[in-house]
Amino acid sequence: MINLSKLAELAKDSSATGRKGLIGALTDMFVGAGKERDEQISLLFGDIVLKVLGQLEEETRMILAKRVCHEEDAPHELMVKLANDSISVAEPVLEHSPALTSEDLVDIASNASMAHLGAIAGRKTVDKAVTTVLVDRGDSKVLKRVAENEGAEFAESSFLKLVEKARSDESIQSALVNRSDLPEEAAHALLPFLTDALKERITSLGADNTLVNLLAQRAATEVAARAHKLDDAREESNALINEVLGNKTRIDDAVTSFARADRTAELGMLLARVSDLPPAAVSQLLFSASDKPLIILCKANGVTAEAYKDILTMRARRLRIGGLELNAAIQRYSALSEEGAKRSLETLKKSGTSFGLKTEETGRKRPKPKVKRATAFAASR
Numbered sequence: 001m002i003n004l005s006k007l008a009e010l011a012k013d014s015s016a017t018g019r020k021g022l023i024g025a026l027t028d029m030f031v032g033a034g035k036e037r038d039e040q041i042s043l044l045f046g047d048i049v050l051k052v053l054g055q056l057e058e059e060t061r062m063i064l065a066k067r068v069c070h071e072e073d074a075p076h077e078l079m080v081k082l083a084n085d086s087i088s089v090a091e092p093v094l095e096h097s098p099a100l101t102s103e104d105l106v107d108i109a110s111n112a113s114m115a116h117l118g119a120i121a122g123r124k125t126v127d128k129a130v131t132t133v134l135v136d137r138g139d140s141k142v143l144k145r146v147a148e149n150e151g152a153e154f155a156e157s158s159f160l161k162l163v164e165k166a167r168s169d170e171s172i173q174s175a176l177v178n179r180s181d182l183p184e185e186a187a188h189a190l191l192p193f194l195t196d197a198l199k200e201r202i203t204s205l206g207a208d209n210t211l212v213n214l215l216a217q218r219a220a221t222e223v224a225a226r227a228h229k230l231d232d233a234r235e236e237s238n239a240l241i242n243e244v245l246g247n248k249t250r251i252d253d254a255v256t257s258f259a260r261a262d263r264t265a266e267l268g269m270l271l272a273r274v275s276d277l278p279p280a281a282v283s284q285l286l287f288s289a290s291d292k293p294l295i296i297l298c299k300a301n302g303v304t305a306e307a308y309k310d311i312l313t314m315r316a317r318r319l320r321i322g323g324l325e326l327n328a329a330i331q332r333y334s335a336l337s338e339e340g341a342k343r344s345l346e347t348l349k350k351s352g353t354s355f356g357l358k359t360e361e362t363g364r365k366r367p368k369p370k371v372k373r374a375t376a377f378a379a380s381r
Contacts, residue, residue, distance in 0.1 A: 006025065010022040010025055011048070014055070016056075016057050016060075019052055019055055019056055019057075019060065020056070020057070020060045022048070022052065023049060023052070023056060023060055023063075023064055024063075026044075026045050026048055026049060027045075027063075027064060027067050027068065029041060029045065030042070030045040030068070030071075030074075031067055031068065031071065037073075042073055042075065045075065046075030046077065046078050049064070049075070049078055050075070050077060050078055050081070053078070053081060058086060058088065058089060061082065061085060061089045062088055062089050064082070065082045065085070065089050065090070065091075065092050065093050066092050068082075069092040069093045069095075069096045069097050070096050070097070070098075071097075071098075071099070072098045072099065073099070074097065074099045075099075076099050079093055079097050079099040079100055080100070080104055083097065083100060083104065083108055083116075084108060084112070087113065087115040087116060087119070090112075090116055090119065091115075091119045094108070094116060094119035094120050094123070095119050095120075095122050095123055096123070096124075102127050102129050102130055105120055105123075105126075105130045106129050106130055106133055108120065109130060109133040109134055109137065110133055110137070114138065114139050114141070114142055117134055117137060117138050117142045118138075118141055118142050118145055120134065121134055121138070121142050121145040121146035121149060121152070122145055122149065123149075123151070124151050125151040125152070125153075126146065126149060126151060126152040126153065127153055128153050128154060128155045128158070131146055131152050131153060131154050131155075131158055132154075132155055132157075132158050134146050135154070135158045135161050135162055135165075136161070140169050140171065140172065143162060143165055143166075143169075143172050144169075144171045144172050144175050147162060147172055147175035147176050147179065148175040148178075153181075154181075156183050156185065156186070159182060159183055159186040160185065160186050160189065162176065162186070163176065163186050163189045163190045164189070166190065167193055170195060170198070173190065173193070173194055173195075173198060174198060174201075176190060177190075177194070177198055177201060233263075237258075237263070237266040237269070240254050240257065240270075241254065241266075241269060241270050241273055244270065244273075244274065245273060245274065251270075251274065251301055251302055251303055251307075252302075252303060252304050252306070252307035254270055255267065255270070255298075255303055255307040255308075255310060255311065256307050256310050258270060259307075259310035259311050259313070259314045260310055260313075260314075262314060262317070264283065264286055264287075264314070265283065267286065267311070267314075268282045268283030268285075268286055269282075269283075271285075271297050271298070271301070274301045275297055275300070275301060275345065276349070277297075277349070282297065285297065286311070286314075286315065287315060287318055287319060291315070291329055291332070292332075293348075294311070295308075295332060295333050295336055295341070296336070296341050296344045296345050296348070297341075297345065298311065298333070298341075299333065299336050299337075299338055299340075299341035300338065300341035300342045300344070300345040302338065305330065305333055305334055308330075308333050309330065312326055312329055312330065313326075
């Protein structure tokens with residue numbers, strides 16, 4: 001039962017303490033009635049509080065806001081006023097009040113401070129009309145909070161705008177990564193600037209996550225592209241080698257192309273084909289400690305000193321050869337004549353040697369021949 005005489009007595013005291021006592025009593029009456037409260041209590045509470053609201057100190061308004069922010073049938077006009085108050089008063093109302101409509105929140109978000117927007121971003125549910133304003137106006141903290149809010153709904157245009165604003169903000173990116181409702185277009189736009197750490201985190205998400213599927217598609221596309229590129233490069237290399245063998249391209253051009261691109265396998269294949277030698281053995285020669293066999297191969301097939309320098313540069317990168325050693329290698333190459341190199345190559349090929357390198361054949365251990373034990377002269381007598 002409402003004690004009207006007590007309320008009337010409290011209303012006579014216009015001091016800050018008196019007003020605080022009046023609001024406390026009214027709030028006790030309103031909240032204490034619970035869901036069973038009748039309309040008379042709600043009207044009385046709203047009418048009196050609204051009349052004295054401007055006379056209340058901030059501390060009193062803060063206490064009032066915290067006590068009524070969860071009440072479904074709290075007076076609408078009062079809740080709107082509290083929501084537009086300073087952030088210390090407005091925050092619990094903006095975050096929790098079911099009395100605030102979407103239109104109320106859009107209006108507040110369109111004009112209020114970033115702190116007010118941040119409070120709205122943390123509501124249990126936030127519809128598209130409200131998130132549109134939050135995304136348009138919000139700073140990094142607001143955007144991060146609303147993106148982390150699973151109860152927030154976004155229009156596709158808002159998602160795209162969020163992604164654009166996330167380009168230079170990893171905290172927003174991180175929040176977006178966890179959203180299962182991220183549209184495909186927004187996910188496509190987000191992927192290129194995600195950090196490696198965030199991409200790794202995506203792989204642990206469920207298969208229904210758009211980013212997970214996009215990453216899988218991208219990985220498959222990249223693998224296919226690399227394979228296609230390797231096939232193209234292999235065909236291009238074979239074509240170049242065949243042109244050298246058919247005297248349509250100078251060997252120097254092929255050597256320079258392969259050596260400068262660090263394509264050792266193709267260079268080894270080229271030298272093996274023009275010398276009629278096993279590719280495996282020739283490939284080993286490219287980086288063997290001694291360059292004598294390589295000099296013979298290159299000189300015998302007409303590789304000029306200029307082109308050979310490209311091979312030396314490639315060797316230097318792998319073997320960490322210094323400038324003095326490189327100059328000595330160039331001098332050794334220049335000192336050998338082409339005719340001498342051809343004779344040496346033919347001799348080596350006829351003898352069946354593999355330039356001192358172990359191949360599959362030469363690597364096998366040969367059985368040692370049996371040696372007859374010499375019989376001592378004294379024993380044979």
